[in-house]
Structures are given as structure tokens and as C-alpha cells.
Amino acid sequence: LAVIKPVAEPSLLGVGIDMEECAALRRLDDASVERAAQRWLTDKERDWCAKQDPFADALLVVLSCKEAVFKASNQGRVAHQVRLAVAGCCVRGEGWAEQSAVPIRVVWRRWRNQVVALAVAAAGVREVCSTDPTSSLVSRSLEGLTGA
């Protein structure tokens, strides 16, 4: 992970939230899930999914995070073009947008049979990592929302 390098007080630029039912992709067959992963995920995102169990739940997490990041970015890009680096498991974790003009953090939690992903776009942080101010902000916000 990168080193924390705050260059100024983080300035909130956008917030995005997405909720998906945990079982949303479980009704699909393995081929459909794999096909979707090939189509919409980067190699790095797929590698992370491959280490999780079940794969469909991991795919759901990544797609939910992309949607949250897309909403937070407010840049008019389509959600599936968002590129993520993610760490954690299907139950909880965090990530950040790659190749983004503004640092965008995202965290997710499994909560009441839903995956809840919350993303925050904030300027003023040159590099981001798991303990940076933006990440803390996102984590606290999600904990406040889900009570988890």
C-alpha cells in the first residue's frame, strides 16, 4: 500500500452509495458469472475475486463498489469503466479508484443480506492508503449507516 501523504485538508467532492442483495448473482449459472467477470472486471479485480469464495459474491462486491465510485466521481463516466484496487473479503473490505483524477475511496460491508458500498471522492490527498483520512471518513460513515 502507498504511504500517507496528505498535502492539504481533504476536501469532499462527492459521495456515492450502492446497495445490492447478496443473492443477486447466485441465481446465475457459473458460466454467466464468469462471462460477466471477463466482460466488466480488470485482470486485477478478477484476481481478487478468484481468491474469494464464492466467486459470485466477490463479483457482486466489485460491481457494487464500481457503482458507488462512479456515483462519487460525478464525472460522467460509466460505472463499469471504473478501475479498482480492493482489499478485504466479501463480508467487508475497502478499495480505491485507480486512474482517477481525484482520490476516491470505497468501503463495503455485508449488512442484512445486502452489500453496502460507500465511496467518497476527496481532493487534497496525494496518495491514499488504508489508513488515510479519506478512508477513515468512509469507514466511519459506513459504520454509521449500517451500525456494523
Add this chain to the structure above:
Amino acid sequence: MTPTEEIPARLREILAQLLGVSPDGIGPGFSAESAPEWTSLNHLMLISQLESEFGVFFTNQEVQQLTSFDRIVAALVGRNQAGG
């Protein structure tokens, strides 16, 4: 069955299975706006399913625009007539 009959029929099956709705309610006028089950997540699943099923590839612009039964049928029929 001709492609212009086959494509809507197959699309109806795919949408019904993916969205978990009755195929009877799917036809002209059916869209992401009218069907709450047609979420952004299901839309991505739908596009990758269609690309595989019909051997086509949709651009990002098309992915954003293909949010109704009619538009998808038109796009697939167009591709079919153009030879893929």
C-alpha cells in the same frame, strides 16, 4: 422462425430469467424505467449475456443506451442484418 421473430423471443426469455419476472410481461415498452428489477447490476449481467448469446459486442455508448426491450431488439436485428 426468422431472426426478427427469434430475437425478441430469445430476449424475452433472457430478460425473464435475469430479472426474475414473468416473460408474459416482457415486450414492447418494457424498459429499465418501467421495471424496478432492471437495476444497473442486472443491466451489466444482461449485456454480457446478450453479447455471448448473439455473438456481438456493444460499445460503452450502446451499453448505456440499451435500456429497453425495443432498443435491444433494434440493435440486435440491426447487427443481424449487417451480418454481425
